[in-house]
Amino acid sequence: MRRGSAPTPHTGSRKERGSPAPSSDLRITHDAGPPSSAGAPEPVLTGPVRRLRVATLLTSGVVACVLLAAVHVTQGTAAVNAFDVLGLLFGSDDQAAANILTASRLPRVLAGLTVGFALGIAGALLQSLARNSLASPDTLAVNAGAHFAVVLAAVIGLALPTLFAGALATIGGLTAVGLVLVLSAGGASGPTRLILAGSATTLALHALTMVLLLLFEQETTGLFAWGSGSLVQSNLDAVRQMSLVIVVAAAAAIAIGHRLDILALGDDTAATLGVAVRRTRLTVTLLAVVLAAAAVTIAGPIGFVGLCAPAIVRLLAPRVPGLFRHRVLLPASGLAGIVIVLGADVLVRAVVNAQAGVDIPTGVVTTVFGAAVLVTLARRQRDSGPTRRPPAARTGQSRSRRRFWLVLASCVAVLSAASVAALLLGDTVLLTGDVVNWINGESGRAITFVLDARFPRVAAALLAGAALALSGVAVQAVCRNPLAEPGLLGITAGAGIGAVSLLTFVPTAGVLMLSSVAGAAALLTFGLVYALAWRGGLNSDRLVLIGIGVWSGGSAIITFIIVYSDPWNVAKALTWMSGSTYGRTLPQVMPLVIALAVLIPVVVLARRELDLLSLDDDTPRVLGVRLEGTRLVILVGAALLASTAVSAVGVIGFVGLVAPHAARALVGARHARVIPVALLLGAILVSLADTIGRTVISPAQIPAGLLTAMVGTPYFVWLLWRSRA
Incomplete structure (x- = not known):
């Protein structure tokens, strides 16, 4: 396969293989062979999508989200159980239970729904952009950049409306991911360099954020636990405003999903088939960062959801042909993100006492789970990038x-x-x-x-x-x-x-x-x-x-x-x-x-x-x-x-x-x-x-x-x- 000149892996033209002309029947999936050196499986053409299996998968995801949300609203420090919730649904006039649900539990569960959906889609977009299964809002420092921007605004004393805070978080996330992609050549030099660049940028931003938290303790009260990702909400304002941003960005990402399908074949082939490669990459990057920044604005940086959700979906690909088609992959990853976030929150409140469930950030649980997924993916990597040269080779004479x-x-x-x-x-x-x-x-x-x-x-x-x-x-x-x-x-x-x-x-x-x-x-x-x-x-x-x-x-x-x-x-x-x-x-x-x-x-x-x-x-x-x-x-x-x-x-x-x-x-x-x-x-x-x-x-x-x-x-x-x- 002849390789193209684009600065990303798997960019080779497929003319020698007989690339098809553009058509609505183009299907993209990934083979079941070993992962490539860049961390993403080689894209191949496949047969028609099994629509029934795809519909069954998406329906199962929706049902799982509904069930988790139903369990979630019954948990908390107040004595409101499932029967009270059912009573309210059927016309009960228990005002105390209604106040607890509307003031605390519904904002929290809705935050979990919106944040999980946004991070799942953002992770899938970034992985497709970098053609690397280790890419995510965490490993590319998007969350760290957005978090730093929000804390900086608090230190300066900017009482920004939610939408403006989201815009500021987006700027921070874009700056961070841009630096990471530049340092790692867009991910083309392999997963080791990409993750090292993301880790370095994250550590730098984390250090700056911690300095601000220590020096301006009064101005940043409550932002430490929030900095690990917390679904605790005081009202519905943030969820209401940012959910609109998330829906628009997610819809735009799904709408250009066919371009991402073609882009998976390589930049040269995509350009031949009429896709504006550079414009598509910029659009995808912007949409992914907007989604991640909106999630950070609502609940802080909840770790590794964007890594785990697409990884879980990809594990199902052998049984669901066509799942790698982005108009299916993106909503499926969003549903998986909801399951991870709500599942983590339900788990932590079920295992520990109710008050500790409020104090312990949800992001702590998702980060532990995500770290396990990162280790599992890393064990499958075969990377021979320039970082493997011995130190002696770099020291000169x-x-x-x-x-x-x-x-x-x-x-x-x-x-x-x-x-x-x-x-x-x-x-x-x-x-x-x-x-x-x-x-x-x-x-x-x-x-x-x-x-x-x-x-x-x-x-x-x-x-x-x-x-x-x-x-x-x-x-x-x-x-x-x-x-x-x-x-x-x-x-x-x-x-x-x-x-x-x-x-x-x-x-x-x-x-x-x-x-x-x-x-x-x-x-x-x-x-x-x-x-x-x-x-x-x-x-x-x-x-x-x-x-x-x-x-x-x-x-x-x-x-x-x-x-x-x-x-x-x-x-x-x-x-x-x-x-x-x-x-x-x-x-x-x-x-x-x-x-x-x-x-x-x-x-x-x-x-x-x-x-x-x-x-x-x-x-x-x-x-x-x-x-x-x-x-x-x-x-x-x-x-x-x-x-x-x-x-x-x-x-x-x-x-x-x-x-x-x-x-x-x-x-x-x-x-x-x-x-x-x-x-x-x-x-x-x-x-x-x-x-x-x-x-x-x-x-x-x-x-x-x-x-x-x-x-x-x-x-x-x-x-x-x-x-x-």
């Missing part, structure tokens, strides 16, 4: 020994200056003489109090940065992927689940127990990711995609634990999930000292193996390296380093990405040189982030993790842009 020593000395000098600045700066600015007197035990009571509290924070930042950087060195070498880092492999999410669970349910637990539980949870999570990614060998792209899925699910579980156990303590949630050294003591820092003291020599001794593993699988075997055993030991060490850092300072992202890559750029790819430089750079990055965070808006503070995310994400985006060809 080797660096001289003199350059290495110069860089090392410069890093030591910068680290020393950063450490001194960290001790001196904060809500109370000190002098170097104060520090000298404190060391000698001659400082006054006020100075002693400040430095006794500040020194553990400085030590925690330095040691956590070094641990995360060393973990990133190991992960990138083993995965042969310079875009990988411990956080994106799910390690830090696992450690976070363990630590938050212990802090929540055993608040009197000591430091040793906290570190042990976090380390064990990180190892279990890593073992899960490793096992899921293993299919006759370890594929680095599959490992990263599965890790992102586990990371997303783990973050949702952390939110669930915090909201369920202490729904009013938003500061606790934000502080832990954003990474902070606030309130750290020396006993909490000691596990980091021990972990680094044990594992730095291990990684240094394995520097030759790291050099070989970063090349390919064959070279280590030829030179006598036991590939799988060595790889497993190194990754276990990386998991221990990351988990210890998380137990000490919370979740701090991107340090394990930026520090190793910057080290390779400065001193070359040999790990004998990369390891010490990366250790120093990681310590510098977290230390500076912590110092800036507790100084610039003193006495208020910005968690170090948010600042590292805002620094690391642009660097990550630059890496994707540089290697986009």
Whole structure:
């Protein structure tokens, strides 16, 4: 099959296969073979649509939605049951029950209906646009962009009407998805790059959103739980106004469904058959973002519905011929989205008590479910995009020994200056003489109090940065992927689940127990990711995609634990999930000292193996390296380093990405040189982030993790842009 020149996969012209002339009988479906490298099955022509099966499927979906809605309106904190609802339907004059239904339950169930329908169709459109089964409003950062725009409006104090808020959310979503598609070449370079670009953009927007939530707590009251996707509605205004937008956008998408059918054959073929390819792509992108933004305006970013709904529909395709025709696929995906959203809301309120069902965001449940779907889809991917080239291939020419020593000395000098600045700066600015007197035990009571509290924070930042950087060195070498880092492999999410669970349910637990539980949870999570990614060998792209899925699910579980156990303590949630050294003591820092003291020599001794593993699988075997055993030991060490850092300072992202890559750029790819430089750079990055965070808006503070995310994400985006060809 001759490939065309359009910047998306499967764009080849089908003239050699005898492409048919345009006709109303054109049918598009997908074969049942293995997925292609871009993550979407190859489109083929098929026979007529089985209309009876399609009608049966759609009718079944409508019935399922009605049944879930009927169950949904009987759930809640008030004593209104199914018999009361039936009584109202048949003319009962129970005014109390009527008020509860109209003021609370009907707005919530209608929000679930509209949001699920919108996200299901938006996900199907984005997957068709990118020709990638992993595309969705979440993985393409549409929801994150819309969420940030809404929070920004609240911070500024804009009391926008619902329609204008929806328009603002649409602008935010369009900006985010545009950046993601540019960085991933429209998805043509494979699912790994697409999901990495979406994850980076999402993390950057999430970091900015968290900063706004922390700094403007009064103006953004209630937006934390809403930020995970909540169906709680105070009235019908938002649903009433945005439902009109959703209906119009959905109708427009279904109306151009035949163009998407033809576009599935490839851009060249579609152009030959008279489809305006560029105009269609722009229209589809706009409609998908409008639908997702409308859903965010109503209920916040409910995660992964746009990924799961089309995936569930596609699973039914072998039994329902013609289901991939977009005029059937889109409404079917919308119905599946309703089932997912209402089903998740019904489930969470059935499993936990009624009040917790109100407090726990529906998006937490859908994100956990969606993460499982993402992992399942990732296990089927076969990607050989440019991100699989080893780190050594990107570092350019080797660096001289003199350059290495110069860089090392410069890093030591910068680290020393950063450490001194960290001790001196904060809500109370000190002098170097104060520090000298404190060391000698001659400082006054006020100075002693400040430095006794500040020194553990400085030590925690330095040691956590070094641990995360060393973990990133190991992960990138083993995965042969310079875009990988411990956080994106799910390690830090696992450690976070363990630590938050212990802090929540055993608040009197000591430091040793906290570190042990976090380390064990990180190892279990890593073992899960490793096992899921293993299919006759370890594929680095599959490992990263599965890790992102586990990371997303783990973050949702952390939110669930915090909201369920202490729904009013938003500061606790934000502080832990954003990474902070606030309130750290020396006993909490000691596990980091021990972990680094044990594992730095291990990684240094394995520097030759790291050099070989970063090349390919064959070279280590030829030179006598036991590939799988060595790889497993190194990754276990990386998991221990990351988990210890998380137990000490919370979740701090991107340090394990930026520090190793910057080290390779400065001193070359040999790990004998990369390891010490990366250790120093990681310590510098977290230390500076912590110092800036507790100084610039003193006495208020910005968690170090948010600042590292805002620094690391642009660097990550630059890496994707540089290697986009």
